[in-house]
Amino acid sequence: MPPASVYIHIPFCTNKCYYCDFNSFVTNNPQLIWDYLETLDREMALTFAEIPPARVETIFVGGGTPTFLDQAQMRRFLEIVHAHLGPYMADGMEFTMEANPGTTDREKLRLMHAMGVNRISFGVQSFDNGLLKRLGRIHDTDDVYRSIDNALAAGFRNLSIDLMFGLPDQTVEGFAATLEEALRLPTTHFSAYSLKVEENTLFHTLYQKGQLPLPTEEAELAMYLMLIDRMEASGYPQYEISNFAKPGMESRHNKTYWLNNEYYGLGAGAHGYVNGMRHVNAGPLAVYMQMGREGLPRVEQFAVSAEEAMEDQMILGLRLREGVDLQRFADRFGRTVDDEFGGIVAEEMAKGMLERTPTHLRLTRKALPLGNEVFARFLRG
Numbered sequence: 435m436p437p438a439s440v441y442i443h444i445p446f447c448t449n450k451c452y453y454c455d456f457n458s459f460v461t462n463n464p465q466l467i468w469d470y471l472e473t474l475d476r477e478m479a480l481t482f483a484e485i486p487p488a489r490v491e492t493i494f495v496g497g498g499t500p501t502f503l504d505q506a507q508m509r510r511f512l513e514i515v516h517a518h519l520g521p522y523m524a525d526g527m528e529f530t531m532e533a534n535p536g537t538t539d540r541e542k543l544r545l546m547h548a549m550g551v552n553r554i555s556f557g558v559q560s561f562d563n564g565l566l567k568r569l570g571r572i573h574d575t576d577d578v579y580r581s582i583d584n585a586l587a588a589g590f591r592n593l594s595i596d597l598m599f600g601l602p603d604q605t606v607e608g609f610a611a612t613l614e615e616a617l618r619l620p621t622t623h624f625s626a627y628s629l630k631v632e633e634n635t636l637f638h639t640l641y642q643k644g645q646l647p648l649p650t651e652e653a654e655l656a657m658y659l660m661l662i663d664r665m666e667a668s669g670y671p672q673y674e675i676s677n678f679a680k681p682g683m684e685s686r687h688n689k690t691y692w693l694n695n696e697y698y699g700l701g702a703g704a705h706g707y708v709n710g711m712r713h714v715n716a717g718p719l720a721v722y723m724q725m726g727r728e729g730l731p732r733v734e735q736f737a738v739s740a741e742e743a744m745e746d747q748m749i750l751g752l753r754l755r756e757g758v759d760l761q762r763f764a765d766r767f768g769r770t771v772d773d774e775f776g777g778i779v780a781e782e783m784a785k786g787m788l789e790r791t792p793t794h795l796r797l798t799r800k801a802l803p804l805g806n807e808v809f810a811r812f813l814r815g
Contacts, residue, residue, distance in 0.1 A: 438491040443701030444500040455632035457703030473726035492687035512549040536577040543588035553592040561615035594623035622683035757796025
C-alpha cells in the first residue's frame with residue numbers, strides 16, 4: 435500500500451530563532467513564496483504520478499512557519515493540496531498545520547478551517563516574555579492567548595502547543611510557572627522538548643564562547659520529571675518521550691514516524707519514506723526550485739535494508755510509551771525481536787532500562803530521560 439501520511443514543508447519565517455537549525459528562510463519577497471508554491475505544485479504532481487496515493491489519513495504542514503503565508507498564498511497552497519490529494523482524503527483525516535502565535539489572524543484561521551485544516555500546533559515555547567526574547571521569538575504571551583482565542587473562534591478544537599525547557603537561565607520554578615499557564619489553556623496536546631544546541635545557530639556560537647548560561651543537568655532532569663508528573667496529573671498522559679495528549683488526541687501523523695510507517699515528504703529539505711526507499715529533498719531554496727523545474731528535487735535516495743528497518747523499528751518504537759509491538763515486528767520482518775536483538779534486550783532489562791508487557795517491549799520510567807543511550811544499543815553498524 436502507498437503511504438497514508440503526507441508531510442509538506444513551508445520554509446518561510448519572519449525571523450530566525452536563535453536555537454533553530456530547521457530548513458527555514460527569512461524573506462520579505464512575496465514573489466519568492468509564489469514561485470515556491472508553483473514548485474511544490476510540480477513536485478506533488480510528479481510524486482503522486484510515480485506512486486499514487488490510495489487513502490490519505492494524515493497531512494502535516496511544517497516549517498519554517500506555514501502561517502507566514504498571507505491570505506492569498508494560504509488559499510493557493512490549500513488549493514494545491516486539495517487538487518492533488520482531495521480525492522484520496524479519508525473521512526476523519528487529521529490535517530495539522532504548524533503556526534507561530536502572532537501570525538494567525540482570525541480571517542486566515544477561518545480560511546484554513548474552511549479548507550480542511552482541523553489541527554493546529556502552536557510554537558509557544560515559553561510563557562516567560564523574557565525567555566521568549568532570549569530565544570529570538572517574535573511573539574509574547576499576549577499573542578499566544580490571542581492566537582488561541584482566534585483559533586477557537588474559527589472553529590478549531592484540536593490545538594497543540596510546543597514548549598521548551600533547559601533554556602538559558604531558566605529555573606525549575608520558572609518552568610513550573612510556564613507549565614501552569616499552559617495547562618490553563620483549552621488544548622488537547624502538548625509537545626515539550628529540551629533545548630539542543632545545534633551547530634550553525636546563534637546559540638551554538640554563544641555556547642562556544644561560554645556565553646550561554648544553561649541550567650545544570652540536574653535542573654534539566656528535574657524539569658523533565660516535573661513535566662511528566664504535571665501533564666499526567668492534569669489529564670494529558672505521556673504517549674511518547676516528548677509528547678502528551680488527552681486520551682484519543684495523540685498526533686496520528688507523528689505516530690506514523692514512531693511506528694516506522696512510510697510517508698510522502700514534499701518541499702524544500704523534506705524527507706520521505708516511500709516504497710522501501712528513503713529520500714531527502716534539496717534544502718536551499720534556489721537549489722530546490724531549480725531542481726523542481728527539471729524533475730523531482732531529490733539530492734539523496736536510498737533503499738532501506740531489512741536490517742536497517744528493524745533497527746529503525748526498535749529505536750523509533752521505543753520512543754512511544756507503549757513501546758514496540760512485538761507481534762507487529764514479527765509480522766513485518768518474519769523474525770522476532772528476540773531473534774534479532776535478544777542479547778541487547780536481556781542486558782537492558784537487567785539494567786532496569788527495558789520492560790516487557792504481554793504485547794510490547796518498552797522503556798521503563800527510569801529510562802525515559804536516558805532514552806538515547808538505550809536506542810544506541812540497537813544500532814549495529
